[in-house]
Amino acid sequence: MSLPALDLQEAKRALGAAEVEADFWRKNRERLLKQYPDHFVAVSVKDGQVVATSPDLYRLMLILEEARRKPDEVWVRFLSADTRQYIL
């Protein structure tokens, strides 16, 4: 499929930003997991500070909405306490 160059740049930017985020979670996952096991954890993209946590996805979204946090201002992961093994 042929897409405009500007469009592809936008895709590239999104993938680059995802790599920065993945690097953050690689470095901080264990520390945050100890504090917030089995929680969705939202951190500020700006400084990595925790801005919201909840075991419930819907509740977390409401907290972020109430705090007027835009989706692109936070990184969110579910930090599972069990070491998941998937048999796919």
Next chain:
Amino acid sequence: MVSAAVRVPGIVNAWKAVEFLLDTGADETCVHPADAALRLGIPVPALADPQNTLWAGAKPIQAGGVGGSALYYALPATYAFLDDQGAVQTVDDVIQVAMLTATNRGLPSLMGRNILQRFIVTIDSRRQIVTLA
């Protein structure tokens, strides 16, 4: 895991990066609720409501997997991958969006054969690198 930027015309019009777990046993690529909400920006109420207007016209399927059984809606999607030269390669296909259940909240999204069959997939376990060529 494999990173792709995803766009779902009419629902997610900007490119959004999603990390997928490679699943050679999955027929279709799917996005589970956490990624659907947090990565693609699909509202949680819509993910919890199969009758939501967002799904009008989408094909529903009941499918089973690691998180039990769930309803999925198939939507046309474009996937973008970054190659080793820094160029973007795109693939047009379908993405299955899972409805929220009690057991699938923390599940990773899965890249299935509808996408994988377009590439030569190499898994280098020692270096922990997956390559799609």
